[in-house]
Amino acid sequence: MTLAIEMRDITKRFPGVIANSGVNFQVKAGEIHALLGENGAGKSTLMNILYGLYEPDEGTIFINGRKVQIKDPNTAIKHGIGMVHQHFMLVEPFTVMENIMLGAEIANRGVLDFEKARSEVLRISREYGLEVDPEAKIQDISVGMQQRVEILKALYRGADILILDEPTAVLTPNEINDLIKIMRSLTKEGKSIIFITHKLKEIKAACNRVTVIRRGQIIGTLDTGEATIEMLAEMMVGRKVILKVAKKELKPGRSYLEIDNLTVRDNRDLPAVKGVSFQVRSGEIVGIAGVDGNGQTELIEAITGLKKLEQGSIKLMDKEISQLSIRQRYEEGLAHIPEDRHKHGLVLDFDIAENMVLQNFYQKPFSKGQFLNYNEIADYAERLVANYDVRTPNIKVEAKKLSGGNQQKVIVAREIERRPSVIVAAQPTRGLDVGAIEFVHRRLVEQRDAGDAVLLVSLELDEVLSLSDRILVMYGGNIVGELSSAAADEQKIGILMAGGQVSEKGMM
Amino acid sequence: MTASKRYKEFLHQAWLSIRLPLTAIFFGLIVGALAMMWVGIQDGLSLSQILNLPLTAYRTLFNSVFGSFYGFGESLVFLVPLILTGLSITFAFRCGMFNVGAEGQYIVGLFSAAYVGFTFNGLPAWLQMITAIIAAAVGGGLWAAIVGWLKAKRGVHEVITTIMLNYIALHIYNFLVGSKEWFKADKFQGSHAINPAIKIPQIGLFSPSRAHWGIILALLAAIIVYIILWRTKTGFEVRAVGNSNEAARYAGISVAKNYIKAMLISGILAGLAGGIHLLGTQARAASMSAFTGFGADGIAIALIGQNHPLGVVLAAFLFAVMKRGAPLMQAQAGIAKEVVAIVQASIIFFVAADQMVKWIYKRRKKQVKEVASNE
Ligand SMILES: Nc1ncnc2c1ncn2[C@@H]1O[C@H](COP(=O)(O)OP(=O)(O)OP(=O)(O)O)[C@@H](O)[C@H]1O
Numbered sequence A: 001m002t003l004a005i006e007m008r009d010i011t012k013r014f015p016g017v018i019a020n021s022g023v024n025f026q027v028k029a030g031e032i033h034a035l036l037g038e039n040g041a042g043k044s045t046l047m048n049i050l051y052g053l054y055e056p057d058e059g060t061i062f063i064n065g066r067k068v069q070i071k072d073p074n075t076a077i078k079h080g081i082g083m084v085h086q087h088f089m090l091v092e093p094f095t096v097m098e099n100i101m102l103g104a105e106i107a108n109r110g111v112l113d114f115e116k117a118r119s120e121v122l123r124i125s126r127e128y129g130l131e132v133d134p135e136a137k138i139q140d141i142s143v144g145m146q147q148r149v150e151i152l153k154a155l156y157r158g159a160d161i162l163i164l165d166e167p168t169a170v171l172t173p174n175e176i177n178d179l180i181k182i183m184r185s186l187t188k189e190g191k192s193i194i195f196i197t198h199k200l201k202e203i204k205a206a207c208n209r210v211t212v213i214r215r216g217q218i219i220g221t222l223d224t225g226e227a228t229i230e231m232l233a234e235m236m237v238g239r240k241v242i243l244k245v246a247k248k249e250l251k252p253g254r255s256y257l258e259i260d261n262l263t264v265r266d267n268r269d270l271p272a273v274k275g276v277s278f279q280v281r282s283g284e285i286v287g288i289a290g291v292d293g294n295g296q297t298e299l300i301e302a303i304t305g306l307k308k309l310e311q312g313s314i315k316l317m318d319k320e321i322s323q324l325s326i327r328q329r330y331e332e333g334l335a336h337i338p339e340d341r342h343k344h345g346l347v348l349d350f351d352i353a354e355n356m357v358l359q360n361f362y363q364k365p366f367s368k369g370q371f372l373n374y375n376e377i378a379d380y381a382e383r384l385v386a387n388y389d390v391r392t393p394n395i396k397v398e399a400k401k402l403s404g405g406n407q408q409k410v411i412v413a414r415e416i417e418r419r420p421s422v423i424v425a426a427q428p429t430r431g432l433d434v435g436a437i438e439f440v441h442r443r444l445v446e447q448r449d450a451g452d453a454v455l456l457v458s459l460e461l462d463e464v465l466s467l468s469d470r471i472l473v474m475y476g477g478n479i480v481g482e483l484s485s486a487a488a489d490e491q492k493i494g495i496l497m498a499g500g501q502v503s504e505k506g507m508m
Numbered sequence B: 001m002t003a004s005k006r007y008k009e010f011l012h013q014a015w016l017s018i019r020l021p022l023t024a025i026f027f028g029l030i031v032g033a034l035a036m037m038w039v040g041i042q043d044g045l046s047l048s049q050i051l052n053l054p055l056t057a058y059r060t061l062f063n064s065v066f067g068s069f070y071g072f073g074e075s076l077v078f079l080v081p082l083i084l085t086g087l088s089i090t091f092a093f094r095c096g097m098f099n100v101g102a103e104g105q106y107i108v109g110l111f112s113a114a115y116v117g118f119t120f121n122g123l124p125a126w127l128q129m130i131t132a133i134i135a136a137a138v139g140g141g142l143w144a145a146i147v148g149w150l151k152a153k154r155g156v157h158e159v160i161t162t163i164m165l166n167y168i169a170l171h172i173y174n175f176l177v178g179s180k181e182w183f184k185a186d187k188f189q190g191s192h193a194i195n196p197a198i199k200i201p202q203i204g205l206f207s208p209s210r211a212h213w214g215i216i217l218a219l220l221a222a223i224i225v226y227i228i229l230w231r232t233k234t235g236f237e238v239r240a241v242g243n244s245n246e247a248a249r250y251a252g253i254s255v256a257k258n259y260i261k262a263m264l265i266s267g268i269l270a271g272l273a274g275g276i277h278l279l280g281t282q283a284r285a286a287s288m289s290a291f292t293g294f295g296a297d298g299i300a301i302a303l304i305g306q307n308h309p310l311g312v313v314l315a316a317f318l319f320a321v322m323k324r325g326a327p328l329m330q331a332q333a334g335i336a337k338e339v340v341a342i343v344q345a346s347i348i349f350f351v352a353a354d355q356m357v358k359w360i361y362k363r364r365k366k367q368v369k370e371v372a373s374n375e
């Protein structure tokens, strides 16, 4: 069998870290090959090298048995390599078609030939089951759709080898199933896929082989048939991982967060949250489940102040906060792990230390009068980086240079360490490896045990089920069901999420 | 980190950041030389004359500044306002705004200082001088704050408002200093004379040049801008908004307030440029047939100086040298004025090209959404 890709002895150093060290990596033609590893293990770096974004310090690359020099993405595309990045690279105000054509325009005497491009795109999308609306603007379509656009973009450029860097981190369970179907139809046509994910289940479900990488080095390559989830987790982190968190018995106190009849409109000014009421008590975790786009984002943005509410009230420890500024809400004891870490969670050009005090830099001890106290900020950041295992050479590294998972750890550390009483956590473990997920879950449960109220919104049913004391299901802007953790299971939630009914027995 | 390692690291960083502008200046000089030689060929000069042209020209340029204390002093005259407008644009830039209005803020500052200078002659001279400088800062600052306010509350793009305010400033200024009912002096094209006692003292070392101690204020301003940006809460907020207004908003930082604040400070700096230049070198607020160009130069200086106060001081010096030397290249080395402009432009072009691309790329990623709401 021929090797579609062979990377030999690849080494890549960044100031203070060796991201890849003597890596040997092989992908067979027509297979789906998973690349698994902790946050910061060097997966994205290795793939960026293959795609020509970084040049390796040492090592050689062979494509279909031929030695090649990939000095930029254009060369990679010429060799039939396409990549969908961990963070998408689409132009938001442009349409799907325009994004796909961008940089690979078919021109007829200098005039863009939209018709030809369009029929080509439609042909590809039909062939692989990648349905999209070519006229929709990127900013108006769901993340799952945006991802299809990225894949289409790669195929349109003639990709035979497709790199998908954590494609499922942002997808709903249904979208994930669709993606796996698409991947299968692609390999049937002889294309090869490199698939990066932290979700071991997906690897078992979709991939032929898996390569595990740890701290820049290859640990081994297995057939997925022989691998168990526990085995993979252990290979990846180097120790046993407990996938279920231990929680103390629920001892809810008084209501810390009380939402009453809340109505919020979305960016297009359509009603997104339609008169929602619920409360979260001290010492409990309330999970919100739902298919993406049913008002969860708007609900969270209204609570945290990113979005104006139309009517209703939000009380934090009996104090009305709906008219307070974002900063005042934080001062009242609110913490927010935002859904979109690149847009909201981090100032990417700030270093880690500055990002660690993004909300409270103006308070003691981080500043005195007008002046910032950089020594205090540095000490604090050092402590958080150590306690939350953020993998970085030092705290002066800009946030944009961290691996995706480590960026998330910075945010989680910052929010929990501000000693809030209410934590609003949206997709808190998006993009984290199993070890880090275990850690964040433990921290959230510890906060609950210590008497905080936690509102968890997640597209991962597993996460909602294993952490929550109570589960609310959102559908069409309303809360359509409330289940105790004892009564909840995937099936019931699934039915509610789809807008169905569950027998009264399960309800609280 | 040990002290020596930190020192080395610092030198390395410094080298990395000046490497690019130095190369650019070098290339700019080469292109300028080619332009001069090409014109020489057109004029039908002999080969040795042609080869000599750039050498004479660059020697003249060098000597115009470094050849005498007088020459150096004259370049300082330009350096003062150039540093200040460069800082002005830098500050707005750091908050994600493109202040094309330093020109107008400069004019407002200059006029405010002049007004104090010819009106409040009853005050003790030192007090009148300080008041004049403060008036320049306040005038420029408020003029620019309008821009920040319009952007924050109404979402009007700052490039449009600053350009319009530039013209408004220029025409009102000329009206005020050009009409007898207002402030026009009898026999001069300009305002009444300012009290000579409040002029900023000249630096004896460089006499008889017009060099004055305003240079200290300009350098001080550079240090203060550095401190504000990287040592204070205000700077933290300004930079956060400039890097990502969405993330800043999430962090509880008011984007609108910072737009206004940054423009205010930016305008203060440009206003000071006008006021100090007036008090250092002029007897009155002379009528202007066109913009002074200090504001436009400030944009290039901020770009070349990579929006860092130290870089701005260095880039401003480069511009001051050219401003001082250009007329002499024409007069003494016989290079046509247009060719001198090409030399200047090619230096700026080479330095700015790279920065411009980086900057545009960064701006495109940022989309302003819902800035005005939710503060
Ligand atoms: N441009 C860069 N400059 C400096 N260091 C970098 C850069 N890019 C990556 N690194 C470092 O290289 C290491 C590997 O990062 P990489 O992004 O490849 O990790 P990853 O395996 O993709 O992790 P994740 O699962 O969190 O996305 C990390 O320590 C990261 O901080």
Ligand SMILES: [Mg+2]
Pocket (backbone or CB within 6 Å): A043, A044, A045, A086, A165, A403, A404, A405
């Ligand atoms: Mg990655």
